[in-house]
Amino acid sequence: MKLFKYLAIIFLIINISLANAENINLQNKITKNLRCLICQGQSIYDSDTEFANSLKLVVKQKLENGKSEDEIYSFFQEKYGEWILYDPKFNKNTYFLWLLPVLMFIIGGAIIFKLFIIKKK
Amino acid sequence: MKIKFYPTFLILIFFIIFFIFYKGLQNPNIYTPSVEIKKNIPEFKVKKFENDKILNSKDIFLDNKFYLFNIWASWCVPCREEHKYLMKFKKDKNIEIIGLNYKDSYENAKEFLDELKNPYEIILSDLDGTIAIEWGAYGVPETFLIHNKKIIKKIIGPINEYSFIEIEEIIK
Numbered sequence: 001m002k003l004f005k006y007l008a009i010i011f012l013i014i015n016i017s018l019a020n021a022e023n024i025n026l027q028n029k030i031t032k033n034l035r036c037l038i039c040q041g042q043s044i045y046d047s048d049t050e051f052a053n054s055l056k057l058v059v060k061q062k063l064e065n066g067k068s069e070d071e072i073y074s075f076f077q078e079k080y081g082e083w084i085l086y087d088p089k090f091n092k093n094t095y096f097l098w099l100l101p102v103l104m105f106i107i108g109g110a111i112i113f114k115l116f117i118i119k120k121k
Numbered sequence: 122m123k124i125k126f127y128p129t130f131l132i133l134i135f136f137i138i139f140f141i142f143y144k145g146l147q148n149p150n151i152y153t154p155s156v157e158i159k160k161n162i163p164e165f166k167v168k169k170f171e172n173d174k175i176l177n178s179k180d181i182f183l184d185n186k187f188y189l190f191n192i193w194a195s196w197c198v199p200c201r202e203e204h205k206y207l208m209k210f211k212k213d214k215n216i217e218i219i220g221l222n223y224k225d226s227y228e229n230a231k232e233f234l235d236e237l238k239n240p241y242e243i244i245l246s247d248l249d250g251t252i253a254i255e256w257g258a259y260g261v262p263e264t265f266l267i268h269n270k271k272i273i274k275k276i277i278g279p280i281n282e283y284s285f286i287e288i289e290e291i292i293k
Contacts, residue, residue, distance in 0.1 A: 037259060038259050038260060050224060050250060050260060051250075051259060051260055053250070054224075054249065054250030054251055054253065054254050055254060057249055057250070057251055058251050058254045058255075061251065079254070079255070079256075079257035080257055107134075111127070111130075
């Protein structure tokens with residue numbers, strides 16, 4: 001019985017620290033994708049300014065309150081604009097940015113196909 | 122006909138890319154936050170500066186009244202510069218000034234107000250800077266002009282002669 005109790009305690013501790021580690025990983029991922037608006041070329045994760053430290057704290061609080069990653073991004077986007085996200089979302093301002101590589105790939109592929117494969121035949 | 126198609130196509134692509142980059146040249150690459158915004162004020166709970174009483178943002182800002190929401194700290198040098206304008210606003214009956222004390226100690230902030238006088242109707246305390254983030258603020262000092270629970274103007278940095286006159290014009 002005693003052994004069972006010890007095992008239960010160990011299991012609990014491992015579980016808690018695992019959940020914690022997961023949360024910290026997600027927190028780091030989010031802060032790495034947020035731009036520090038008052039520094040140049042740094043993410044919130046990299047920066048140690050007052051602004052960045054407060055933002056890290058807000059991200060932590062939001063995660064603890066059960067907010068999802070997307071909800072946190074939308075929150076900051078609403079407050080600070082699209083610019084705060086390093087990974088811009090797909091909308092009317094960015095569709096060209098996202099579609100251009102695909103377009104290039106298709107056009108390039110078509111040219112290669114026409115030039116080499118059809119010609120060979 | 123077949124031979125001419127590819128060169129024209131390539132030239133066309135080249136021109137499209139050239140056009141995009143040429144357009145991009147004219148855009149400034151320094152980020153300037155927008156100051157003309159019509160956003161609702163955020164909802165939050167906040168501790169009062171003088172005591173531990175918790176206030177709700179709904180009870181602070183009423184309709185049909187102009188408010189100046191000023192984020193300040195005793196350690197912030199530009200806050201001293203703008204202080205004289207806040208004192209001028211204090212004399213104006215049309216506007217009420219709400220202060221948010223940002224990452225400051227009570228003693229230092231008290232000393233700052235004793236020295237330069239207190240322009241604020243209510244002072245709120247933001248010890249960890251999270252409330253400033255709710256407002257979409259970048260740092261101190263920062264000032265929001267509020268009317269009907271909407272932010273109608275945002276001043277990043279200290280209030281100067283120019284922005285002082287601008288606000289006066291709006292609240293007249």
